[in-house]
Amino acid sequence: QKEVEQNSGPLSVPEGAIASLNCTYSDRGSQSFFWYRQYSGKSPELIMFIYSNGDKEDGRFTAQLNKASQYVSLLIRDSQPSDSATYLCAVNTNAGKSTFGDGTTLTVKP
Amino acid sequence: DGGITQSPKYLFRKEGQNVTLSCEQNLNHDAMYWYRQDPGQGLRLIYYSQIVNDFQKGDIAEGYSVSREKKESFPLTVTSAQKNPTAFYLCASSPRVALEQYFGPGTRLTVT
Numbered sequence: 001q002k003e004v005e006q007n008s009g010p011l012s013v014p015e016g017a018i019a020s021l022n023c024t025y026s027d028r029g030s031q032s033f034f035w036y037r038q039y040s041g042k043s044p045e046l047i048m049f050i051y052s053n054g055d056k057e058d059g060r061f062t063a064q065l066n067k068a069s070q071y072v073s074l075l076i077r078d079s080q081p082s083d084s085a086t087y088l089c090a091v092n093t094n095a096g097k098s099t100f101g102d103g104t105t106l107t108v109k110p
Numbered sequence: 111d112g113g114i115t116q117s118p119k120y121l122f123r124k125e126g127q128n129v130t131l132s133c134e135q136n137l138n139h140d141a142m143y144w145y146r147q148d149p150g151q152g153l154r155l156i157y158y159s160q161i162v163n164d165f166q167k168g169d170i171a172e173g174y175s176v177s178r179e180k181k182e183s184f185p186l187t188v189t190s191a192q193k194n195p196t197a198f199y200l201c202a203s204s205p206r207v208a209l210e211q212y213f214g215p216g217t218r219l220t221v222t
Binding site: 004031032034036042043044045046049088090092093094095096097098099100101102103 | 141143145150151152153154155158160166168169200207208209210211212213214215216
């Protein structure tokens with residue numbers, strides 16, 4: 001079992017729809033959780049981080065964390081073609097070890 | 111401008127040669143990281159450093175070495191012992207360990 005697993009994708013949604021990206025992790029000692037967006041050929045850029053159970057909203061993005069279920073998700077509302085990218089889930093322990101999932105590729109169709 | 115720089119953007123080497131990838135940050139971040147990304151895959155942690163003069167192995171450290179003599183700099187050496195060195199190498203920094211990371215533009219290394 002991988003330490004961090006994401007939807008295998010690819011995920012395709014129409015413009016204006018909600019895109020839902022999911023991630024599960026195996027290390028119960030994980031303390032901080034991140035979503036990064038990576039355009040083809042570029043380096044990842046931070047979208048959201050979440051440390052506590054519940055929801056965290058930032059503009060069109062909402063991150064959700066459930067530590068009991070070892071599950072973190074990212075919702076993108078009003079999806080735009082410019083949101084088309086690969087989304088990486090990352091999980092950190094307090095010791096500093098950082099583990100990334102393999103990513104989910106999202107395509108938003110006009 | 112604050113940020114993370116990596117050089118060069120593209121690097122070509124012959125098999126059997128060691129090569130050093132540069133990573134510099136002026137964000138005053140304590141922690142720095144090196145990752146490798148292969149096509150269609152996520153990032154795999156090579157080494158990370160929480161503070162100057164200290165670093166830890168990640169998941170795939172074999173065939174790589176690092177140093178952290180200055181807060182701003184975290185160079186990665188890909189040695190001839192690394193069996194499949196061709197990849198996209200990404201450096202990142204964070205204010206301190208376990209916080210959000212900010213990435214440099216990456217170096218694409220090709221070894222033939």
